[in-house]
Amino acid sequence: MNPSETLVPTIATSAPLVLRNVTQRFGKHTALRNVSLEIPAGRIVGLLGRNGAGKTTLLHIASGMLLPTDGTCATLGAPSGLLDTPQLTRLGLVQQEGRCLEWMTIRQHLDFNASFYPRWDRDLERRVIEALEVDPKRKIVQLSPGDRQKVGILLGVCHRPSLLLLDEPMSALDPIVRKRLLDFLLELLRDDGCTVVISSHILNDVEKIVDWIVALDAGEIVEDSAFDVLQESYAEWTLTSINGVLPTAFAEPFVINHQGDGRQALLRVRTADAAAAARFAAAHHVEIRTRPLNLDEMFPLITSQKRKTS
Amino acid sequence: MNARAYFCILRPVWTLVIASFYTWGIGFYVWKICAGTPMPESTYLSLVLIGPFLFGTVLLGPLHEVMHRGFFPMVPGARLALRRWHLGAVAITAVILFSAAQFPSFQLPRVATLGLILAGLTLPLLNNRKSTASAWILKSGGFVAVCAFLALPSRTLLIDVGNQMPWFVLFAGVVCAVSCFRYGFDASRVRERSRRPQAVFCLQTILPIPGTGYSDILRHLQTENARYADVKKVGKLGRDWTTEVVGTSLFDWVRVIHHARFGAVSHARTVITFFLVGFLPVFPIGLVQFIFSGLIMEKGISFVEFCGQLADSGRFGMDQGRTAEFFFGMVPFLGFFFVTLAGVVSIGARFPFPISRRCRADAVFIEMIRLGTLAWLGYGAVLFVSVIAAGLIAGHLLDIGYFGRPLVGALIVPPLALIYLAILHFVARIRWLMSVGGLVAVLSVLQIVIVSVGALVGKLGSAGFLRHVDISGALIAPLGLLAWFVVTVLSLALLRLAVIRHYKKCDLANPFPWAKAFYPGA
Numbered sequence: 061m062n063p064s065e066t067l068v069p070t071i072a073t074s075a076p077l078v079l080r081n082v083t084q085r086f087g088k089h090t091a092l093r094n095v096s097l098e099i100p101a102g103r104i105v106g107l108l109g110r111n112g113a114g115k116t117t118l119l120h121i122a123s124g125m126l127l128p129t130d131g132t133c134a135t136l137g138a139p140s141g142l143l144d145t146p147q148l149t150r151l152g153l154v155q156q157e158g159r160c161l162e163w164m165t166i167r168q169h170l171d172f173n174a175s176f177y178p179r180w181d182r183d184l185e186r187r188v189i190e191a192l193e194v195d196p197k198r199k200i201v202q203l204s205p206g207d208r209q210k211v212g213i214l215l216g217v218c219h220r221p222s223l224l225l226l227d228e229p230m231s232a233l234d235p236i237v238r239k240r241l242l243d244f245l246l247e248l249l250r251d252d253g254c255t256v257v258i259s260s261h262i263l264n265d266v267e268k269i270v271d272w273i274v275a276l277d278a279g280e281i282v283e284d285s286a287f288d289v290l291q292e293s294y295a296e297w298t299l300t301s302i303n304g305v306l307p308t309a310f311a312e313p314f315v316i317n318h319q320g321d322g323r324q325a326l327l328r329v330r331t332a333d334a335a336a337a338a339r340f341a342a343a344h345h346v347e348i349r350t351r352p353l354n355l356d357e358m359f360p361l362i363t364s365q366k367r368k369t370s
Numbered sequence: 371m372n373a374r375a376y377f378c379i380l381r382p383v384w385t386l387v388i389a390s391f392y393t394w395g396i397g398f399y400v401w402k403i404c405a406g407t408p409m410p411e412s413t414y415l416s417l418v419l420i421g422p423f424l425f426g427t428v429l430l431g432p433l434h435e436v437m438h439r440g441f442f443p444m445v446p447g448a449r450l451a452l453r454r455w456h457l458g459a460v461a462i463t464a465v466i467l468f469s470a471a472q473f474p475s476f477q478l479p480r481v482a483t484l485g486l487i488l489a490g491l492t493l494p495l496l497n498n499r500k501s502t503a504s505a506w507i508l509k510s511g512g513f514v515a516v517c518a519f520l521a522l523p524s525r526t527l528l529i530d531v532g533n534q535m536p537w538f539v540l541f542a543g544v545v546c547a548v549s550c551f552r553y554g555f556d557a558s559r560v561r562e563r564s565r566r567p568q569a570v571f572c573l574q575t576i577l578p579i580p581g582t583g584y585s586d587i588l589r590h591l592q593t594e595n596a597r598y599a600d601v602k603k604v605g606k607l608g609r610d611w612t613t614e615v616v617g618t619s620l621f622d623w624v625r626v627i628h629h630a631r632f633g634a635v636s637h638a639r640t641v642i643t644f645f646l647v648g649f650l651p652v653f654p655i656g657l658v659q660f661i662f663s664g665l666i667m668e669k670g671i672s673f674v675e676f677c678g679q680l681a682d683s684g685r686f687g688m689d690q691g692r693t694a695e696f697f698f699g700m701v702p703f704l705g706f707f708f709v710t711l712a713g714v715v716s717i718g719a720r721f722p723f724p725i726s727r728r729c730r731a732d733a734v735f736i737e738m739i740r741l742g743t744l745a746w747l748g749y750g751a752v753l754f755v756s757v758i759a760a761g762l763i764a765g766h767l768l769d770i771g772y773f774g775r776p777l778v779g780a781l782i783v784p785p786l787a788l789i790y791l792a793i794l795h796f797v798a799r800i801r802w803l804m805s806v807g808g809l810v811a812v813l814s815v816l817q818i819v820i821v822s823v824g825a826l827v828g829k830l831g832s833a834g835f836l837r838h839v840d841i842s843g844a845l846i847a848p849l850g851l852l853a854w855f856v857v858t859v860l861s862l863a864l865l866r867l868a869v870i871r872h873y874k875k876c877d878l879a880n881p882f883p884w885a886k887a888f889y890p891g892a
Contacts, residue, residue: 120565123443123444124443124561125440125443125444125561125564125565126565144446144447145446145447147446148444148445148446148447149446151444152444153441153444155440155441157440159439159440159441159569160439160441161379161435161436161439162571162575162587163575163587164378168378171374171375172375172378172379173441173445175371175372175374175375176371176375176445176446176447176448176451177446201587212441215441
């Protein structure tokens with residue numbers, strides 16, 4: 061039976077993207093394992109994970125390009141396998157290696173795609189072309205990988221989608237264009253209330269715009285939290301011993317990572333308890349200097365959680 | 371989707387050019403030559419059977435090209451819009467072909483004509499393009515099937531059915547058209563297409579016309595398909611390099627280059643592979659010959675008689691008509707193709723080996739010669755085995771004379787292939803030639819020359835005055851062998867010079883960027 065036939069035609073939820081117990085297998089390999097996720101409207105979600113964690117598979121399922129082996133996925137209120145014109149006109153997807161019609165010029169391709177979208181915004185198209193520094197007269201086959209990525213972005217956003225799925229949209233872009241793209245995404249969110257799911261390894265850029273983090277590891281969700289909550293809970297503590305030698309290990313469960321010699325130590329911790337540092341200092345007779353972690357530093361800690369627990 | 375968008379992807383002018391060329395250039399003439407049917411019947415059947423199939427293919431190509439792009443399933447209503455426009459295009463083409471089919475003096479009832487045209491136009495929708503090879507097999511297979519169907523007595527059957535049950539033919543045509551449309555535009559199949567990693571390009575895109583950017587497209591196609599092929603190769607058994615240390619000698623690096631391209635495959639296995647692969651085209655040639663030459667032109671011939679003719683054709687001066695000309699003209703060309711393919715395939719390894727350009731050129735040259743020789747041996751075996759098998763089936767007592775023309779067919783291949791490969795290397799260095807499409811012209815001319823040489827050898831071999839001349843004996847005599855050896859060594863030296871000069875300046879990451887376009891296995 062076609063997996064889409066097992067889905068209910070409409071799913072009563074206001075969230076633009078809902079996954080329930082989604083599993084995706086490719087032969088013996090399981091790319092996603094029992095993933096459940098609900099992304100509310102108007103949120104910019106950073107989808108993180110190491111290579112092969114299942115990010116692209118998740119986005120392909122969300123966009124209806126791939127039907128899940130098990131479980132259900134609802135995109136813009138409809139089962140992702142049954143997405144039709146009402147949903148697709150509100151959905152944008154920028155693919156990691158999206159292939160276009162190479163013989164066309166950028167202008168021809170934009171016109172071709174525009175003919176399918178009643179809400180195609182020519183003014184927005186012009187502004188994005190300027191921001192991304194694209195020459196519409198050039199043939200796609202003659203473009204560099206970065207320029208092709210820009211074409212993919214143009215095709216994905218100019219119809220003002222309500223849900224925008226971005227799969228590594230910035231991997232081949234230079235820092236200036238990346239910044240312009242991020243500004244543009246924020247503008248899209250401000251103007252249209254667009255929900256954005258962005259998968260990227262350039263975490264310094266991602267953290268400037270995301271307000272929610274979903275992290276995958278080996279096909280399972282290991283983190284699904286607000287970004288500011290993560291920022292408050294992850295920290296780096298620099299310990300200096302007041303008297304005596306520091307222990308080689310700490311038993312506190314919130315200590316994720318520990319490096320150091322007998323006098324000084326560097327701990328990476330995760331705790332939402334504001335008083336934890338004070339209690340820890342008192343218990344171990346140490347002075348603590350705390351520093352919040354950025355997303356780049358948090359990433360290995362987040363993605364290694366599952367491996368540690370297992 | 372508006373008309374402008376549809377015509378933008380269809381490119382009507384090129385579609386018309388290709389379709390016209392196909393219908394008249396291939397459909398009509400091949401049909402006329404192969405089957406020898408009267409002109410009105412040929413024209414009519416070209417218009418209602420071969421024409422629609424080819425027109426359908428050409429109309430559908432650009433649509434498949436769009437469907438095989440990742441963005442397609444995300445475009446709202448695109449599948450249904452394309453279906454609508456294709457339906458319109460099919461309807462208009464059907465009307466044109468139907469009108470044109472009224473002119474020849476040979477006619478089936480109009481109702482049957484329409485049914486045949488509809489079926490032919492929509493059959494290409496069954497092409498899933500799961501791989502480039504399967505797409506071509508379906509296209510050419512469909513074409514050959516139609517030709518064979520018409521060449522065999524089934525043609526009469528078709529004409530009888532068309533005359534006696536025209537409404538049944540129309541009904542069958544409509545059912546076929548509806549089923550093909552449902553299959554070709556099915557939502558899940560369309561989604562599946564967009565996820566396939568290999569690039570799909572239609573003829574309208576890769577037409578070698580200066581100014582259309584086709585050389586860029588061709589390069590892109592090669593890169594994409596090379597990447598796809600590399601992905602498929604990963605995990606193939608026997609590709610693991612053993613832990614033995616690579617020495618500094620040239621032959622060590624020949625082994626490395628061979629392994630990088632083919633994995634741990636023994637030479638014996640390579641010869642057997644070439645031998646088996648060599649049979650693939652020889653059997654259809656024999657079959658086609660048997661069907662067309664045997665059944666149609668020389669009616670009443672049995673298979674044993676046919677094998678006898680084939681074996682006899684191995685002797686010089688034995689004029690067995692088209693059988694000999696075709697077999698011994700075509701077979702050296704195929705041998706040539708195999709040997710050059712082996713040569714081009716051996717240079718496909720695109721790795722940054724830690725050796726100098728000169729060393730790499732030498733290693734590639736040796737690998738090319740080694741693989742080409744294996745291909746030649748494998749192919750030569752095919753040639754001789756074919757004649758022996760034909761002789762045994764016919765009950766002939768074979769002597770050395772039977773192998774005269776196979777021997778010439780085999781001996782002519784190495785010098786031709788070496789010179790051809792040398793020219794390829796010289797031409798590959800001329801960048802401007804590639805950009806203006808000159809490469810296609812050069813290669814086409816070269817191929818035509820080679821085919822002509824093959825045909826000439828085939829024709830000459832059957833000349834009556836040669837019957838009493840002991841050519842095979844002269845070839846095997848020391849002087850004959852020496853002459854052949856000198857020519858081959860000179861060709862070899864030319865190739866070596868070409869390879870060394872090519873590797874002096876070529877892009878080592880992609881030494882033959884366009885090889886894939888002409889040699890699918892490269």
